[in-house]
Amino acid sequence: MGLLIVFLLGLIVVHTLAGNVSSLLKVGVALPVGFGINAFVMFGLDIIHVPLYYVSIVPGMDAIIILMLAVYLFYRTSPLVYLLEWRLRLGQVIDGLLSRFHPAWVLLAGAVIWLVCAVVAQAFFWPVFIYDSITGFDFVAKTVLSEGTLNNSIFDPQYPLYTLRSVYPPLVALNFAFMYGIGFSSSHGVVALFYASMAVSFYGVLRLYTTHFSAALFTLLLIITPEYASFSILSSSNPVCAYYVSIGLLCLYVAYERDAAAYSTIGMLLILFALWTRPEAVVFAAFAGVFVLWTGIRKRAFVKPIVFGVVCLAVFASWQLYVRLVLPVQLPETTVPVAVFDTDKLLRMLEKVVDVTFNTRYYGVVVFLFFAVMVMNIRNMIVYKDRLALLLLLCGGWAIYILIFYAIDTDFKPGSTNWIEDAYRRGLFCFFPLMVFYVAVSRLSTKLFNQYLNF
Amino acid sequence: MSEKYQSIKLKIASLFSGKRLLYVKHMLLLGGVVLLLWALVQFNSGYEHIFNRFGSDVGFSWRYDSLNYDRRLEVKLGFTAKYLHMLRDSTPADAVILMPPDSIFFPKDTTSRFIQQVRNRRWVAYFIYPRKVVYQEERDTLALYKQITHVAVVDYWGYQEAAHVPGKEKRYTVLNR
Numbered sequence: 268m269g270l271l272i273v274f275l276l277g278l279i280v281v282h283t284l285a286g287n288v289s290s291l292l293k294v295g296v297a298l299p300v301g302f303g304i305n306a307f308v309m310f311g312l313d314i315i316h317v318p319l320y321y322v323s324i325v326p327g328m329d330a331i332i333i334l335m336l337a338v339y340l341f342y343r344t345s346p347l348v349y350l351l352e353w354r355l356r357l358g359q360v361i362d363g364l365l366s367r368f369h370p371a372w373v374l375l376a377g378a379v380i381w382l383v384c385a386v387v388a389q390a391f392f393w394p395v396f397i398y399d400s401i402t403g404f405d406f407v408a409k410t411v412l413s414e415g416t417l418n419n420s421i422f423d424p425q426y427p428l429y430t431l432r433s434v435y436p437p438l439v440a441l442n443f444a445f446m447y448g449i450g451f452s453s454s455h456g457v458v459a460l461f462y463a464s465m466a467v468s469f470y471g472v473l474r475l476y477t478t479h480f481s482a483a484l485f486t487l488l489l490i491i492t493p494e495y496a497s498f499s500i501l502s503s504s505n506p507v508c509a510y511y512v513s514i515g516l517l518c519l520y521v522a523y524e525r526d527a528a529a530y531s532t533i534g535m536l537l538i539l540f541a542l543w544t545r546p547e548a549v550v551f552a553a554f555a556g557v558f559v560l561w562t563g564i565r566k567r568a569f570v571k572p573i574v575f576g577v578v579c580l581a582v583f584a585s586w587q588l589y590v591r592l593v594l595p596v597q598l599p600e601t602t603v604p605v606a607v608f609d610t611d612k613l614l615r616m617l618e619k620v621v622d623v624t625f626n627t628r629y630y631g632v633v634v635f636l637f638f639a640v641m642v643m644n645i646r647n648m649i650v651y652k653d654r655l656a657l658l659l660l661l662c663g664g665w666a667i668y669i670l671i672f673y674a675i676d677t678d679f680k681p682g683s684t685n686w687i688e689d690a691y692r693r694g695l696f697c698f699f700p701l702m703v704f705y706v707a708v709s710r711l712s713t714k715l716f717n718q719y720l721n722f
Numbered sequence: 723m724s725e726k727y728q729s730i731k732l733k734i735a736s737l738f739s740g741k742r743l744l745y746v747k748h749m750l751l752l753g754g755v756v757l758l759l760w761a762l763v764q765f766n767s768g769y770e771h772i773f774n775r776f777g778s779d780v781g782f783s784w785r786y787d788s789l790n791y792d793r794r795l796e797v798k799l800g801f802t803a804k805y806l807h808m809l810r811d812s813t814p815a816d817a818v819i820l821m822p823p824d825s826i827f828f829p830k831d832t833t834s835r836f837i838q839q840v841r842n843r844r845w846v847a848y849f850i851y852p853r854k855v856v857y858q859e860e861r862d863t864l865a866l867y868k869q870i871t872h873v874a875v876v877d878y879w880g881y882q883e884a885a886h887v888p889g890k891e892k893r894y895t896v897l898n899r
Contacts, residue, residue, distance in 0.1 A: 371751040378759065385776040392783035394791050396798040402844045409851060421847075426854060426866055428847050452791045484755070493768030496776075628768040720751065 269326050269449030270298075270460075276329045277301030279336045284536065285529035289475065290357075292518075295468030296533060298460050299510055303540035305329060305445055306438040310417075310585075318415030325445060375483035379470075382490055383463045389500045390459030394452065400502035403432025405454055408443030417441075422594050434596055436586045438543035439504040455502050461510045462499035466490050468514045469700055475521060476708040481716035485707040488636075494629040495696050504545050509696035511541035512551045516664070517704055519555060520657050523562045528571075535559065535575045542582050547694060550671055552579050554664050615679040619687035620669060629692060630699070637702040640709050647710040654709055661701040668694060801835040805894055806849040809874055812896045815852050819872045819896065823858040826879040836876075873897045 277300035281293050308328045309319055317324060395405045406428070410419040417437060421428040433440075443454035466486055473482035490496060499506045515537030522531030538555045541548040556576055563572040590596065624634055647653040672691055677683045706712060762769045789797070796803045809819060824841055828834045839845040846855050855874075856867050873880040875895045881887050884897035 369748045369751070371748065371755045374752060374755055374759075382772075382776070385780045388783055389776070389779050392787070392794070393798065394795045396795065398839060398845065401839075401848045402842070406844075406848045406851075409848070413852065420852070426864070428844050430844060480751070491762075491769060491772060493772050496772050627766055628771075631762065631766055631768050 269445070272326045272329050272333070273301035273305055273445075274298050275301070276304055276333050279333050279340070280304060281533060281536075283336050283340060285532045287527065287529035288533055289471055291474060292468055292471035292533070295464050295466075295471045296514065296537065298464050299468075299507075299514075299540070300536065301329070302442045302445075302457065302461075303438060303511075303536075303543070304332070306441040306540075306543060308332075309441045309445065310437060313417050316416075319411055319444065319448075320413065320415040325448065369480070372480045372483050375480070375487050379466055379483060379487050379490060382487070382496065383466050386462050386496060386499050387456070387459045390455035391451070391453065393455060393500070395454060395502040397501050397503065399432055400454075402430045404435065404440040404504060405443055405502050407433050407437070407440040408447060408454055411440065411444040412447045417589075418593055422596055424595050427596075429596060434590050434594065435504065435545055436543040436548075438540060439507050443502070453502075455500065458499055458501065458503060458506050461507050462490065462496075465506075465510050465514070465700070468510075469517075469704075472514070472517050472521065473704065473707055475525075477713060478716050478721050480720060481707055481712070485703050488631075488633065489700055489703045492631055492633055492696075492699055494692065495699060498693060498696070503693070505693040505696055508541055508544040508548055508694075509700075511537045511544060512548060512697040513700035515541060516551070516555060516558075516660050516701060519558055519562070520660055523558070523656055526566070531559070531562070531571065535571070539575075539579060539582055542579060543586065547668070547671060549583060550667050551664055551697065552583070554660075554667055558660060612678055613673060616669075616673055616687065619679060620672075620691065623687055623692050624695065630695070633699055633702055636706055640706045640711065644709045644711050651710060654705060657701065657705055657708075661698060661705060664701075665698055668697075799837060802837045802840050803849070805836070805876075806840075806846065808894070809896050810850040810853065813850075813853055813872050817853045817872050818866055818869045819850070819853060819855050819874050820867075820870045820880070820883060820899070821846070821855050821857045821874050822876045822879045826876050829877070870899050873899055 274297050277297035278293060281288065281296055281300055305325065309325055312324065312328070313319060319325070395401060400406075406421060407417070410421050411417055414420060417440075420426075421433060439457070442457045446454045446457055466489075469489055470482050470486045473485055477485075495506065495509070515534045518530045518534030518537065520534075521527060522529075522534055534555070538552050542552050556572070556579060559575055560572045563569050623629065627635070641658070644653060648655060648658075669691075672686055675686055677686060679687070707716075763773045764770070786794075786797075792803070792807050796807070813819060827836050827840055828838075841857070843855055843857065843860075847853075854866060856864055856870060861867050873883040873896065875881065875884075875892065875897060878891060878893055880897060881891060883899065885899050886897070888897075
């Protein structure tokens, strides 16, 4: 019931803010948006000292928001017109599926469903056991539920039990607490539901550009990425961050490319939630901000970029201020300003980056496929400027992401902390949806799937 | 000969036209997809791992659905989880438990039943929360050491720290201080 409320909350917020987004994408982003709002509701309650161990308060608050938006929608749109619209859209979706119903699509869709069900089933079965979560988000979640506040006994200066991961932005930890609160014995379910949402949302975005068959094939290729699928069973914040960042950036790209304001709103909302998942998301948010600004300048529409920038700053600052002013913690600085350029350090780091990035055991064929299609598509990029903005989003974000690791206070010599082998390896999840999307919608693939394999 | 050849050609052409051609195309596409998925699983260890592991793990979770949360954790973390659950279940919520030194958890000459994380206070605290743990090595650095209420016994270590020693000594238990 609690999860249903979160889903409905996300769905109604998305429908209110961006009614013109495709129905499939609305369903896909509903849970992540619901979880995002849930975290802000819980944080707000904590700020005004409402104990979070009263389990019914958070779903209750969510239900109030749902009712308010439902009333707003009722008065905004005539209910009869609204119902007829939905009936029409649903009919279109079913007709579309039936007319494109062929065995290969059924097999691919079946494989996607099987994989998602396998991840969800395992996630709900196993308790939390990975080190990062036990000493980080999940411990925070358990103490939040037990003591009713984020500022709890694990931050006791006399007996500190926190780690760097305990003070990561709280979206993941608060939703883990929510899962425990509504009766689940393990918090893994949140991550697995983000995995399921990724499959639906990615399929939804792909469908805007390509056929059902192609969308199913590339969705499967994305979600079967070995490292990504394996981590979605664990209690990790990386798949959550990857969802918000990648689907957010894809929506911003759709908004830019199709001049569709609704997608821009969803994109900004998702990037905003990404800021509250992991510290490195601030880089993606800054990059997304520049992209939004650039789009705004091209279309002479400045209000949205400015509002986005201000809200992002407020969201980012809210947690930073909470950590510095409310929580009694002292944390080591892991990044240092790059004052002197160290070529040897950069080369050592890049060597590791290449090793990890092109490891097929981690990422299957995705990275190789991306580079292969990019090389084959060079002519189209030059002649038709094919998907240049998408490549800019992907490669620009990736380059900045690698630079963050260069700024870390380590020499990348043997025996040093495995930043690239661990953190970078999982952070790459943010880029895979963009890579697969590029492969699927490049001029070459579009011709292949829309012209030759569309029957 | 050529007439016969022409008629066979026409027959084949009639087989693959209209709706039949569509079915053939569908079957070819299906075959292509099956081949692609087979090749991915066959030639890439990552996909092979996902395919095999997910299949067996889902089967495992169906078979052992009746296991409770603690038992499932013990499947993953082994004896360490079992020992920490014993500490949690045998002590009151406000207990402060003295843990043995590293040399007891990991003796040099034998293989330990514990995993490395058991030496980490932050990791152990998760399993026995809200109880607190203090390690023998933290005697001089942690003020909480003076408030110890229980002693964790590992490999018969701990009896010397306990207030009352029972008649029969157990290898793994927890005692009042």
